Amino acid sequence: MRRRKNLKLAAAAFFMIGAVTLLFHTATKTAAATGFSGKEEFEVSYPSSIRDAVLKEEEKNESISCQIEMDSLNQETPTEADLTMEEAAQTGLRYLKNIFEHDFTGANVFMMYESGTITFQHSFWYGDVLFGAERTPDAERWTFMLDSVTGDLFTASYGKKLDVSVPLGLDEALEQNYGMYETLAREFLKRCDLLEGEISSVAYNCQGYSGNDPDITLDVYGENNSAVSLTFSRYDQTLLGIATDAERRILEASLENLPDRPHPDIEEIYVNFDQTSEVNRLESE
Numbered sequence: 001m002r003r004r005k006n007l008k009l010a011a012a013a014f015f016m017i018g019a020v021t022l023l024f025h026t027a028t029k030t031a032a033a034t035g036f037s038g039k040e041e042f043e044v045s046y047p048s049s050i051r052d053a054v055l056k057e058e059e060k061n062e063s064i065s066c067q068i069e070m071d072s073l074n075q076e077t078p079t080e081a082d083l084t085m086e087e088a089a090q091t092g093l094r095y096l097k098n099i100f101e102h103d104f105t106g107a108n109v110f111m112m113y114e115s116g117t118i119t120f121q122h123s124f125w126y127g128d129v130l131f132g133a134e135r136t137p138d139a140e141r142w143t144f145m146l147d148s149v150t151g152d153l154f155t156a157s158y159g160k161k162l163d164v165s166v167p168l169g170l171d172e173a174l175e176q177n178y179g180m181y182e183t184l185a186r187e188f189l190k191r192c193d194l195l196e197g198e199i200s201s202v203a204y205n206c207q208g209y210s211g212n213d214p215d216i217t218l219d220v221y222g223e224n225n226s227a228v229s230l231t232f233s234r235y236d237q238t239l240l241g242i243a244t245d246a247e248r249r250i251l252e253a254s255l256e257n258l259p260d261r262p263h264p265d266i267e268e269i270y271v272n273f274d275q276t277s278e279v280n281r282l283e284s285e
Contacts, residue, residue, distance in 0.1 A: 064093045064104050071110045071128065078113045078125075082148040085111050088125035091151040092144035096129065099156050099192055099242065100142060107131055113148065121254040123148040138211065145247070153194075154250075157231075157241035159210055166235050168209040174216055174234070178204050184237060185218050185230045194244055197223030205229060215240055 068089045078084070083091065089109045097104055110128040114120075128135070129142040138161040145154040174181075182202045189195060205217040214234040221227050222245075229243040 062094055063090060064097070064107075066093065066104060066107045066109055068109045068111065071112045074112045076113050076115055078148060079115075082113070082123065083125065083151055085113070085125075088113075088146065088148065088151065089127055092125070092127040092146055093129070095144055095146070095153050095156055096142050100158055100239065102142070104129065104142075108133070110135070115148075117254075118258065119254055120251055121257065122250045124154060147246070152246060153244055154247035155241065155243050158239065160213065160238075162212050162235060164235075165212065166214060168212070168214045170207055171214075171216075171234065174207065175204055178216065178218065180237070181216055181218055181232050184232055184239070185220050188230060188239060189220060189228070194228045194242065195220060195222030196226045196245070207234070210240065213240070 066089070068086055070085060082088075089111055093104045093107070093109065096102065107129050108131065110130075112126045112128075113123075114126065115123045124145050125148050127144045129144070130139050132139065135141075140160045141158075143155070143157045143159075145156075146152060147154065185202060186199060189199065199220055199222055201221045203219045203221070205219045207214070207216050209215060215231050216234050217229055217231040219227050219229050226245040227248060228245055229241075229248070230239070231241040232238065233240055
């Protein structure tokens with residue numbers, strides 16, 4: 001049950017990262033207040049086959065024509081060991097292109113660098129990708145989060161505002177009968193094999209919504225206890241997000257290593273996380 005709960009926390013935290021860029025600002029402020037050094041406490045290795053499964057050899061150095069700039073909320077500076085902002089942005093766009101099968105030529109990419117936070121103790125680059133000049137909550141957007149040194153993928157997401165009004169509540173039937181989404185998950189992992197080895201099982205995680213788009217998240221398990229979380233729209237079955245096994249392992253270890261709320265800003269993160277989980281993640285106990 002503990003691992004199950006951790007995966008639900010990972011799914012919720014993933015969508016907080018994708019939807020609320022300001023969370024990074026809060027987490028950075030908290031890290032400084034509690035003395036978090038920003039050095040990676042939790043190292044992680046990446047099977048080369050996983051990255052190769054997402055990016056074809058000829059695509060690994062592809063340059064996508066786009067506008068790249070540092071997010072105004074960014075507070076940290078990458079080290080010499082980290083990818084440059086441009087390198088990270090291009091790597092992230094290549095992932096998004098293959099995962100969501102979309103052309104990002106002409107996109108605007110807003111980047112943030114983090115040396116590590118209380119809730120994710122590993123350095124990363126985060127990208128917010130849009131078309132058009134305005135960054136509004138309702139804008140169609142893609143995001144990515146990747147290892148700042150190696151460029152390996154942690155998360156990728158897609159969000160849009162639906163033109164129709166649909167129910168956002170829990171669909172109890174899907175808790176047991178999620179076969180359509182399991183099929184979608186298996187088909188996606190045939191195209192982008194983010195797991196180690198063969199799929200061993202697929203499990204229901206939770207339901208929720210982002211904006212006015214209801215979603216469902218499944219956990220797909222592979223060899224060596226690896227797992228990938230995939231989120232789909234319950235309205236039109238669009239792939240909305242992925243969280244890789246590397247992201248899960250770092251997040252779980254970071255959450256288990258949280259201090260006992262010694263500072264007011266730590267309380268702020270707990271409150272933000274709890275409220276987002278309650279409002280946006282319709283979990284079934």
